[in-house]
Amino acid sequence: MSDVKIGAYICKGCGLGDRLDTAALAKIAEREGKAAFAKEHDFLCSEAGVAMIREDIEKEGVNRVVIAACSRRAKTDAFAFDGDGVAVSRANLREGVIWARPDTEEARETTQEMAEDYVRMACAEVRYMTPPQPNPEAQTNRRILVVGGGVSGMTAALEAAKAGYEVTIVEKSGALGGWAAKLHRRVPDHAPYADPQETGVEAMIQSVEADPRIEVVLNARITRTSGAPGRFSADITTESGQTRTENFGAIIQASGFIPYDASKLPELGYGKTPDVVTQLELEELVRQAGGGPVKRPSDGKEVRSVVFVQCAGQRSDKEGHLPYCSGFCCTASIKQAMYFKDQNPDIDTTILYTDLRTPGYLEDFYRSGQRKGVIFTKGVASEVKPANGGGAVVHFKDLILDEDVQVEADLVVLATGMIPNSGVDIEKPEKREGQSDEDYQKALEEARVRMGLNPGEESVLNLQYRQGPDLPKLRYGFADSHFICFPYETRRTGIYATGPVRRPMDITQAMEDAVGATLKAIQALENAGKGRAAHPRVGDLSYPSFRRDGCTQCKRCTVECPFGAIDEDEERYPVFNESRCRRCGTCMGACPVRVISFENYSVDTVGQQIKAVDIPDEFSEKPRILVLACENDAYPALDMAAQNGIHYSPFVRIVPVRCLGSVNTIWVTDALNSGYDGVILMGCQKGENYQCHFVKGSEMAHYRMGKIGDSLEQLQLEVERVQTYEVAITDIERAPRLINEMEQLIEKIGMSPFKF
Amino acid sequence: MSDLNAQMVEKYRNSFLKEVEANVEEGEWVKMCMQCGVCSGSCPLGPYWEHPPQEIFMMIRAGKREEVLKSESMWMCTSCYNCIVRCPRGLPITHIMHGLAHYAERLGLAPKQNPTRRFALMFWDNIAKHGRVNETVLSIKLYFMDGFSAGIKRALEMLPVGLGMLKAKRFNPWGLFFHKGCKGKRDIQKILAKAREIELAKAAKFGG
Structure with a gap:
């Protein structure tokens, strides 16, 4: 460490000069902190102050800078010397000392001691820091893989193509469009939010097919994915068994949803009479009718009355039901009731709901439905039975009038929900040695909650990660994303889940979501190309490395990395995939022999600060x-x-x-x-x-x-x-x-x- | 039982809603209610209603024709307009309540002994006759609405107020015998007759 030259700069602005003995601080930086020199300045973050530091870096060869001024969260632009092969440490004298202490004579001594310690700590930290260098293995690959060719996937592909990136869509079925392609009309996405509108899926498919930047592979699955942001490698296997390997910079998983299996709802008449259908089946009936009156499936009679049962098998704690709200079904039922009302206003349409959820401007769509004469009844359906002579009888409790009633209808439509198509449960527990039955059952129960009704049989991505082949899930099988701060980020860097695989959503929301995920994917691959972190420490050049001769191959780092960034080599040493890393240092905290470190953040940089305190x-x-x-x-x-x-x-x-x-x-x-x-x-x-x-x-x-x-x-x-x-x-x-x-x-x- | 069953099923056809839309003042708003219950919660007389407005709207949609029209509930409305101010959907609830009461009266289904109804009729007769209210006659009639002895009792209770009003020249006992009314009495009666004619024609369209 002979080439370490520390320059300490002590600011006297913001009242620091009045409250603290800065000359004493400078002395401490030089004597105890081993700084080559310490300078005081009246206004360090000013142009003159910053110029002074820059000059020292250039002329005096200062390569470690201690800024004893405000919090490291303040004035980050002024004190950004990191890129110049310089390591910077900040002693927080303003927020950390003078503002946190009363300005009284009695407090003066302890306040000064506090400041002195922070200067010592900053000097100690910077001495053990190395100016971070970009990841030498950085690769740029401007191709994006989109898994799933539904509305979310197509939107992502179109957006990425518009931004100038090459895209490959891999769709497991024989056609693009997903579930949305099966709809007759969709819920409106623009003013006046009054009528169902064209789905637009056809036009979308056409623009995808016409776009020279987008390649579509139908009847295909991803059979292997390895690598990291900037250098993903994926095997695309078609139904015929042909496999080709392609490289991508980032991946967007738009694998969508699986419709809830309505045959789990015999109490609501499904399967007992063909006149009880799901929303998706009704779309098909309406398409068959081709603008004419919809016919009853049982006997072909024209439908004169329809009851929509909301929350069918949803928002319920019963086993086999979905505990959550799928979010799209209320407006979908209003839309479907309008199919009937628009065709013939004399058809009775009743929507049986407990809580009608029409987010955003879709409240206007609800009003439009009311204006068209759709009857909204607040009630809970208890049973649906086939009626004599076709149709069905819906037994329900009217929650406003507080009475049990029944209504007969030619057609009953069940608003069933969506189950995320998110692959297998990578955290599925296996009984460990010495684990008690009770603990194992508890783990199994957690897994059941984690996966919800997702069958979890077939992997979507087949990741060759140590942590398993798919994205981690949090609850009910939805791909986990940080819904408070970073909704698009999954726990696998460079892989972005979008659309209903992430949370239940309708077409409008899925399209918006896909745009966000695409921007994130672009960010990830561009940052990977520059060898720096994409998220959440954006632009961070440091990455963890380990001292091989000290490693005991205990695997704690590989197991505990929340992002699956660390694989193991044949000798069971950790293999860090820098561009997968989020720079949190959880591996560093895990390592029992303390061989993992970042250039500018290590067991020493903190350990020495702790030791430096008087x-x-x-x-x-x-x-x-x-x-x-x-x-x-x-x-x-x-x-x-x-x-x-x-x-x-x-x-x-x-x-x-x-x-x-x-x-x-x-x-x-x-x-x-x-x-x-x-x-x-x-x-x-x-x-x-x-x-x-x-x-x-x-x-x-x-x-x-x-x-x-x-x-x-x-x-x-x-x-x-x-x-x-x-x-x-x-x-x-x-x-x-x-x-x-x-x-x-x-x-x-x-x-x-x-x-x- | 099966008869009742069939009745209930029949009730849940929405024809009554259509009847209300066609015949009740502002009745076309009933379908726009979103059952939030703010009207019922805002009504100062809410606890005394058998069916608060929110429930009335639901009953109309559920086709409970008799129950709604024979109800005393909408007669409870004092036109404070709290519900109208607060309704997030902008329903003119006060007007609908009066519209319903009026419609029930027209059909002869309104509860005969309801005091609000009786006072309303008294008031109407009084004003329609002269084009201007004869307050003396109206108050005497109101006092004696429930018979002679009840009337005397009520009048005695109000005696100090009456004397005070007399002193302040706010009460004219001669009104009991002489009432001038307004200038164009005949024209007013013509206007009212025409209005009635229009209303009945409108009602006839839907067999009300």
Whole structure:
């Protein structure tokens, strides 16, 4: 590390100069932080300040820069020296120190100590950082693979082609169009939202076929997918058994949905009389009628009355039913009732609903249906029986009039839902050795919820990933995406799920969704070409690497990577696929022998910060609390708390981490060993409604910290000294409170005996 | 039982809705109700209605013709217009309630003893005769609506108010014997007769 030259820059703006002794900070940076020099500046983020740093980089050969000024979340544009082969560390003196402390004489000493520690920490961190270089294996491939030729897939293909990218659509059936092609008309997508409109699928198919950038492969499946963003390789196998291998930069999975099997609803008359049909079957009947009156399937009599039963086998906890709302069926029934009303206004059409859901402007479509004389009855159907002489009788409870009634109709239409066509359950449990039956049953139950009614028999993508052949699912078989922050991102970088495979949706929503997924796919392949992260650390050049001679092949990193970025080679060493990586560092946190690191983020960069903090002796009444805070939520929450004038303990030293999942337990045990009195870990919400950017990071951290009690007992320390919390970005009052509570706790249980 | 069954099935045909649309003032709005219940929740007399407006709309759609038309419910409306202001679908609920009451009266199905109905008829006779309300006669009639002794009792209760009004020249006891009415009494009666004719012609179209 002979070529490391640290330049430390201490800002005096924003009141830092008034509140802190910056000359002392500069001295500490030089003496303790081993900086080549430390400079103070009145206004560091100004043009002059930045120019000063740039000049030092160019003329003085500074390659490590310490900015002791505001939070690393502020002024990122001014202090962006990363691209120049320079590593930058930020000491958070503004939000982290002066704004978090009262401006009083008594507080002055501890506030200054806080600032000094942050300068020490920044110097220590930067010394162990390496300026990140782009991934040398980066490849650019501007072709996109679209799996599925329905409305979502075709929209994605057309959008990608318009943006100048080559597309291959692989469709398993013999024709493009998917389920939408089977519709007579669709729910309107534009004002005045009054009548059913042409599906537009024919025109869409024509433009797909006419587009020179789009290749369509029908009757084909993906039999193998390997690689990573920028260099995916896929085997496309046609029905005849011919296979060809193609390379792609990104993949869009638009594998759509499977209609719910209505034969599971005998209580609603399906299968008992042909006059009870599903919405899809009605579309076929209407198409057959060709504009004339619709005929009853049982005897060909003209239909004079229709009852639509909403939520058939949906929004129900009964076994074999869908627990969720499929979202499209209310407006679909209104549309279908209009088929009848538009043909003959004297036909009675009743929609039997419990909650009518007509999102957005489709409320106007609902009104239009009412205007056309469609009767909306709030009630729950209990039974549908075949009627004498054709048709069926619907027994239901009227929820407004609170009575059991029945109505006879020539035709009963069941609004059944959609099941995502998302492939196999890659997390399907197998009974492990030593696992109790009870635990195994619990795991099986979780798998049932995860897959819902998805049969999970045939893989869609056949990924050659260590984690399994398809995208992970969260609930009911829908491909998991981060629905709070990044709805298009699946847990497989460069593979984007879109349309009803991601969540239930109608045509309008699916088309909008496909545009989003396409833009994401383009982003992913372009970033992969430049060797940098696409998401969520956009533009991050660093990527994890491991020291092979230290690796014990324990496979923890490959198992715990939430994104399947790490495979194993023949010798069972990890193989990092950089462009699949999201740079969360969960592998780094997992590694028991600590051989995994990023160039600018490693066990050392954080470990050295922890060590750099000055620990006063046991009798000083100045405890030290270490906070490892997620940089996405907890750290900004603390910044915002300080911006809002919320003060917290001066004994706390906060280290931002990429994700709580990257926290290696060695940091915690080292901290306690070197005399810290308490450690707080702040990550995001975990579990089913996770908010973690990296899906599993926070969960992993909680799991790992659950086991740290043993280490504490060995050290004969109180277990309360280590706390793990879920902190949201909005917890601006709670996060400082948690810190202050730790200070009070330490006051109660006493200082750590490990201070030397 | 099967007879009742058939009746119920028959009820769920939507012909009554059409009847209402054709004959009741603003009746074409009934189908636009989305059953949110804001009207029922907003009505200051809501708890006293047997069937609040939301339910009335549902009953019309369910074809409960007799039950709706014989109901006392729409006679409860005091025209405060709270429901109209709040209805997210913009239904003129107050007008529909009055329209329904009026229609029921026309068909002879309205509850005979309903006090609102009786007062309304009294008021109508009074104003139609002279083109202007004779307040003295109207209030005396209202007091004695339920018989002589009840009338005396009510009048005595209101005595202080009546004396006060007399002092302030807001009450004219001579009105009991002399009432001028408005200038064009005959013209007013002609107008009313014509209006009635038009209404009946409209009703005849749908056999109401």
